[in-house]
Amino acid sequence: MTPAIEIEGLKKKYWKGKVVTTEALKGVSLSIPKGEFFALLGPNGAGKTSLISILAGLGTKTEGTVVVNGVSIDKDPDTAKSFIGLVPQEFNFSIFEKVLDIVIDQAGYYGITKAEAMPYAKEILTALGLWEKRNDQAQTLSGGMKRRLMIARALIHKPEILLLDEPTAGVDVELRRSMWEFLKDLNEKGTTILLTTHYLEEAEQLCRRVAIINHGEIIEEGSVKELLGKLHITTVLLDTVESLTEAIMQLLRGEPLVREDENTLKLTLGPGGTMNEAFRKLSSVGVHVTNVRSMGSRLEEVFIQLIEKKDAKDATA
């Protein structure tokens, strides 16, 4: 089956006059099958917004190919755009317009008349808790409501692919959960979703597949499970009988052990690492372990580890 999004060797340079100021994307390739819930995870400045903007037709690319539902954005940009709904990172509606008008006018740009758009506008505005606000000016909405207004606007033409650029930035926890539920539901009904986030829990909760982007390059890609498994990062907490004095910690230097509190050590095991070595070392310095508690391994740590590893490599290169 044709993938929903197929990106090959995508490069993006920002210019100031004839000088390249930033190379925001350095040859990104990604293939996202239809029906996927995909997260593009990366810190600020990684190139996420640049990539989303190119996909949505808001940004130009320097090099590479982008194919949406089998349609090249170079050959037929208008058709490619018709498959996509975009929820941008920054608010970009007119704050003086009414909520319903913003959604209905957007439908118009996609060739849908007001009469045709109305029933669905009502449905999604209701689902997003905005129907009561339909006749209010957009500037009267709270931050979370503005974000949901942009989701409604992006969905009004029933796109097959939804792009969300940091959709929950600045949205409170309660609302974030309900937004997640909404997106999960949408995905289950068949919409392909690509979201960017630097919020790891989001990727972990929502997405099946994750690509980690840093400095304009994809440094890892796979299912959330694969990513965790691949790196075999396990963190365990060790309760000790002896107090962990400065002197003992000195003796443990060089081991993957961190003092959590008076009687707790945190042991991080990388790929191939075993607990035996750590235990041997601990008994050699006279520390007895009474209990081992697993912390599991979280995407957060994988993410940090990957970025650190990459940065270290860059520094030595």
Added chain:
Amino acid sequence: MKSPTFVGYKTMVRKELVRIFRIWSQTLLPPVITMSLYFVVFGGFIGSQLAPIAGYSYMQYIVPGLVMMTIITSSYMNTVSTFYFAKWQHTIDEILVSPMPSWVVIAGYVTGGVLRAFLTGFLVVIVSLLFTHLVISNIFILFAAAFLTSILFALAGIVNAIYAKSFDAISIVPNFVLTPLTYLGGVFYSISLLPPLFRHISLANPILYMVNAFRYGFLGVSDVSMVHCFAVMGGFTLVMLIWVLVLFKKGAGLKK
């Protein structure tokens, strides 16, 4: 008609019209007041002292030029302000992400400019009737000149807005280019009254041809031939159209 393209176009035009009427005190009222002052001061106080030009009273002679001045300013101001504001507020993104072809987007903005030009032009004509009476000698030329000129300046407004990086940049052209060229474009006099040197310099001013074509539509008199007038208007409109299309194609000033 319900083709997607037409629905998109209609949506844009509807938004433009709503805006023009919502802020009518900024869009429709100013030219009416300014032109009323011109009629009182130039046409009434000063004009009454002057000899008729080409058989028409001074007031009658300047009305077509002043209406044309209104058309030029209104069409230009409409696109430059809506387009620049859309860029500044990033609402232009709503249009750029949509599958509407560029030419439809351009047509939508231009139609907004043309509609505002015709609305204000019409109001100013009505007001002028309080001061004098008008004749229409060629209604086809009258409308063709108004139509072409408003398209031309609506397109020019888009070009200005695309290049503009600040609100200041959208007032430079109206203040330092449009106003002088219009004043020197034969609105207030016939260039046949000028010394030969200035008469020749005036012929290089494109606005002269628009004012004269429009005046010909009303009064049947012109300093230049209609063939030249329509060649100039058509030529400049074509150049502007191509310029706008190229800018859209490149995404210059629009896309990141």
